Amino acid sequence: MTRSTSPVQGRPDPAARTVTSASSTVVARRTSRDIRSDSRLDVLHAVLSAGETTRNALAQSTGLSLATVVTVVNELLAEGIIEEKKEMAAGRIGRPTALIGMNTDRGFVVGIDVAETYVRAVMFDTALNEVLSVESARDEHLLDPDSVVEGIGRTLDHLLDAAGVSRSEVLGVGIALPGLIQGPEGVSVVVPNWTWQKVELERLRERVGLPLVIENPLKSIAIAELWLGGGRRFSSLATVNLGTGVGAGIVLEGRILRGATNTAGEWGHTLLVLDGRRCRCGRRGCVESYIGAPGIQETLREIDPAHPLVDLDMQNDFILALAAVADGPEPDPAVTETIGRTAYYLGSALADLVAVINPEGVTLTGWTTWALGEHLMPATRRHLLEQSPGASARDVELEISTVRGNSVATGVATVVLERFLVDAGLLTSNIPVAL
Amino acid sequence: MTRSTSPVQGRPDPAARTVTSASSTVVARRTSRDIRSDSRLDVLHAVLSAGETTRNALAQSTGLSLATVVTVVNELLAEGIIEEKKEMAAGRIGRPTALIGMNTDRGFVVGIDVAETYVRAVMFDTALNEVLSVESARDEHLLDPDSVVEGIGRTLDHLLDAAGVSRSEVLGVGIALPGLIQGPEGVSVVVPNWTWQKVELERLRERVGLPLVIENPLKSIAIAELWLGGGRRFSSLATVNLGTGVGAGIVLEGRILRGATNTAGEWGHTLLVLDGRRCRCGRRGCVESYIGAPGIQETLREIDPAHPLVDLDMQNDFILALAAVADGPEPDPAVTETIGRTAYYLGSALADLVAVINPEGVTLTGWTTWALGEHLMPATRRHLLEQSPGASARDVELEISTVRGNSVATGVATVVLERFLVDAGLLTSNIPVAL
Numbered sequence: 001m002t003r004s005t006s007p008v009q010g011r012p013d014p015a016a017r018t019v020t021s022a023s024s025t026v027v028a029r030r031t032s033r034d035i036r037s038d039s040r041l042d043v044l045h046a047v048l049s050a051g052e053t054t055r056n057a058l059a060q061s062t063g064l065s066l067a068t069v070v071t072v073v074n075e076l077l078a079e080g081i082i083e084e085k086k087e088m089a090a091g092r093i094g095r096p097t098a099l100i101g102m103n104t105d106r107g108f109v110v111g112i113d114v115a116e117t118y119v120r121a122v123m124f125d126t127a128l129n130e131v132l133s134v135e136s137a138r139d140e141h142l143l144d145p146d147s148v149v150e151g152i153g154r155t156l157d158h159l160l161d162a163a164g165v166s167r168s169e170v171l172g173v174g175i176a177l178p179g180l181i182q183g184p185e186g187v188s189v190v191v192p193n194w195t196w197q198k199v200e201l202e203r204l205r206e207r208v209g210l211p212l213v214i215e216n217p218l219k220s221i222a223i224a225e226l227w228l229g230g231g232r233r234f235s236s237l238a239t240v241n242l243g244t245g246v247g248a249g250i251v252l253e254g255r256i257l258r259g260a261t262n263t264a265g266e267w268g269h270t271l272l273v274l275d276g277r278r279c280r281c282g283r284r285g286c287v288e289s290y291i292g293a294p295g296i297q298e299t300l301r302e303i304d305p306a307h308p309l310v311d312l313d314m315q316n317d318f319i320l321a322l323a324a325v326a327d328g329p330e331p332d333p334a335v336t337e338t339i340g341r342t343a344y345y346l347g348s349a350l351a352d353l354v355a356v357i358n359p360e361g362v363t364l365t366g367w368t369t370w371a372l373g374e375h376l377m378p379a380t381r382r383h384l385l386e387q388s389p390g391a392s393a394r395d396v397e398l399e400i401s402t403v404r405g406n407s408v409a410t411g412v413a414t415v416v417l418e419r420f421l422v423d424a425g426l427l428t429s430n431i432p433v434a435l
Numbered sequence: 436m437t438r439s440t441s442p443v444q445g446r447p448d449p450a451a452r453t454v455t456s457a458s459s460t461v462v463a464r465r466t467s468r469d470i471r472s473d474s475r476l477d478v479l480h481a482v483l484s485a486g487e488t489t490r491n492a493l494a495q496s497t498g499l500s501l502a503t504v505v506t507v508v509n510e511l512l513a514e515g516i517i518e519e520k521k522e523m524a525a526g527r528i529g530r531p532t533a534l535i536g537m538n539t540d541r542g543f544v545v546g547i548d549v550a551e552t553y554v555r556a557v558m559f560d561t562a563l564n565e566v567l568s569v570e571s572a573r574d575e576h577l578l579d580p581d582s583v584v585e586g587i588g589r590t591l592d593h594l595l596d597a598a599g600v601s602r603s604e605v606l607g608v609g610i611a612l613p614g615l616i617q618g619p620e621g622v623s624v625v626v627p628n629w630t631w632q633k634v635e636l637e638r639l640r641e642r643v644g645l646p647l648v649i650e651n652p653l654k655s656i657a658i659a660e661l662w663l664g665g666g667r668r669f670s671s672l673a674t675v676n677l678g679t680g681v682g683a684g685i686v687l688e689g690r691i692l693r694g695a696t697n698t699a700g701e702w703g704h705t706l707l708v709l710d711g712r713r714c715r716c717g718r719r720g721c722v723e724s725y726i727g728a729p730g731i732q733e734t735l736r737e738i739d740p741a742h743p744l745v746d747l748d749m750q751n752d753f754i755l756a757l758a759a760v761a762d763g764p765e766p767d768p769a770v771t772e773t774i775g776r777t778a779y780y781l782g783s784a785l786a787d788l789v790a791v792i793n794p795e796g797v798t799l800t801g802w803t804t805w806a807l808g809e810h811l812m813p814a815t816r817r818h819l820l821e822q823s824p825g826a827s828a829r830d831v832e833l834e835i836s837t838v839r840g841n842s843v844a845t846g847v848a849t850v851v852l853e854r855f856l857v858d859a860g861l862l863t864s865n866i867p868v869a870l
Contacts, residue, residue, distance in 0.1 A: 236695055259793020260671055261830060269824035270787035274708045283822050352705035356791055358694020387718050389704035
């Protein structure tokens with residue numbers, strides 16, 4: 001498959017002027033400036049993916065001419081974004097085979113995943129290598145803006161303290177907020193019992209005290225997968241996050257699918273069973289109510305209400321315990337059956353996603369995947385193939401993501417890096433969701 | 436929302452060279468030639484949408500400069516694709532306010548919808564006005580290539596005879612074939628009991644004896660909607676076809692979503708009820724088994740097995756009879772309940788589609804829509820809104836398509852017109868699925 005322009009941002013053409021007439025909304029054409037910007041983005045993407053690479057290899061992997069690559073590399077070298085590796089310095093500077101990589105002395109970027117039960121802040125260098133990660137528990141009942149903002153701010157402070165890094169060394173902070181949407185009135189955050197408008201978002205910006213971008217978690221995992229995972233091989237893919245909630249980050253033709261209000265990918269709240277289990281979203285029978293961590297526990301409860309794992313309070317503990325039993329020497333029929341049904345639910349629901357968007361690849365991520373993925377994969381793959389209509393799944397590759405760690409934090413940190421490059425004048429892109 | 440490049444084709448950038456290296460597939464950048472081609476396509480699209488328009492209005496609706504519009508209009512005038520309307524000729528030729536429209540003397544295009552039970556061939560002028568339409572019954576048990584090819588060929592011959600149009604006046608023929616996919620080995624057609632490879636497709640081309648394009652029906656309805664319907668207002672939309680089968684044509688950022696193997700949009704075979712009704716695709720519980728015409732009849736059978744409409748043999752007759760009863764003076768509780776349940780199934784399934792792709796609009800099309808749409812709409816809209824997660828459906832507009840008639844035939848005829856413009860050197864686009 002081919003890859004279209006702007007593989008990283010995956011958003012409406014940023015340079016496009018929107019012209020609204022009486023009956024139609026259209027966009028002005030791309031300019032040659034965008035084309036230069038795309039070349040820089042492709043080179044950066046390729047450098048990040050490769051770790052270390054050469055100008056020749058970049059020309060090959062991006063499809064750009066060597067002359068263009070040389071020009072772009074010189075621009076990025078001049079800005080200190082990338083560097084020539086010293087160990088290859090014996091020879092002419094700038095020769096096509098010299099090793100180049102990201103300049104990791106340029107500073108740090110931070111990604112923060114604000115999840116239901118925790119806030120995790122992760123520091124990366126500019127090559128997106130993880131430097132340090134800290135997590136704070138979050139009381140999901142404290143939903144007033146001040147508490148949430150302060151929880152995020154304190155976690156960030158802890159991270160900086162623990163790393164011994166000052167704010168001046170941080171290029172920016174990205175925060176993934178659940179329920180982040182983009183409407184006609186601008187950006188807002190809508191989670192149950194928690195509606196933020198501009199004023200709360202401004203408060204967050206003040207507390208962070210650094211260049212800030214915010215992003216929807218599903219878009220964040222898609223961005224991480226696009227830059228660092230399946231995006232290296234597939235131009236269209238769905239990254240499915242399995243945790244408390246479940247959802248999909250979707251990449252089509254090398255671009256993130258955002259949707260009209262930035263809420264595309266809510267596959268977790270599509271139907272598995274009409275009028276089925278009550279989902280916490282209010283609907284019945286959502287995919288999430290079967291394969292979210294509480295849903296998996298519910299399945300075990302249906303199979304064996306007296307099973308000791310049914311009583312575990314913490315979701316993460318439950319999933320880890322389930323995996324431990326499955327890994328153990330003694331077969332536990334109720335656990336085996338729970339994993340089997342979960343694979344059936346997951347494979348069936350993935351078949352729906354594949355039927356609609358027909359991607360080249362599907363990757364699984366999230367903490368349930370890290371714990372249970374290997375147990376789920378064979379049966380999930382079989383159900384996916386059996387239940388997909390026609391040829392849509394015949395060639396689809398299902399795999400566990402190679403982007404380990406917290407891919408929400410990684411993804412949103414990637415957006416920070418991108419934003420930094422925009423501010424440096426290297427890209428024309430705008431971050432679509434930002435304060 | 437914004438519209439990206441290439442609104443009509445909605446396919447991977449045609450001018451993009453695909454460069455495959457060891458581990459990645461990338462695409463070369465867009466050229467200034469593509470940008471010129473995009474401008475022409477936008478102008479054509481705007482002329483077709485408007486019927487009659489002016490250079491000034493085109494500049495406004497496309498976002499192009501007046502200078503660019505003037506240049507493009509002159510090119511299209513020179514090729515005889517568009518014309519200046521004579522009634523406005525009093526004044527300087529080429530002035531910004533002169534009325535221009537498609538040149539309908541340029542010839543005809545034909546779109547053919549090969550459905551389960553019929554073959555419908557529709558002739559259009561180059562403004563995509565319907566000129567004449569003929570339909571042949573198709574015996575769905577005659578699945579050998581010779582029978583199908585001959586059925587298509589004979590229907591085309593009937594159309595030309597009835598219109599008194601010779602093959603030399605026809606610019607090309609488009610055929611929508613169910614199950615058309617695009618794989619690594621090229622194009623093939625896979626419907627149950629009916630697998631065509633290159634050789635059968637070549638036979639079809641010989642029988643038609645005119646420039647030919649073939650297209651997947653769901654992509655065809657999406658193209659029709661993009662050029663002539665909701666695409667005028669929405670840059671992202673799903674067009675849902677309700678007939679024997681059901682499916683969705685998806686447009687994202689002004690482009691048709693094809694998918695890795697050209698099978699995106701198979702929403703009709705996503706789950707409504709895990710382990711529910713047996714679907715003819717082999718899976719259980721698909722959306723189609725509830726809201727396809729036979730599914731609606733099954734719902735009536737569940738409500739009242741003795742109802743006289745349960746015995747109607749022909750699907751189309753059944754749907755029309757159901758609508759007639761609903762329109763009639765005497766309330767029929769079983770029919771009312773059938774329509775109510777169908778709206779519940781439809782709204783629930785649309786909520787899934789909206790959750791995943793988060794479009795600006797959803798339009799309904801197909802013969803079930805024409806018969807029952809007005810009865811289904813209010814409840815369907817309510818269920819869609821109630822069941823969509825978060826804000827994804829809050830702003831979505833659900834409406835009955837304004838593209839009347841057979842939108843599969845209209846869509847594939849549009850592709851023919853586009854192909855003609857490519858062959859005339861006016862567009863750089865390639866038709867992706869063609870012989």
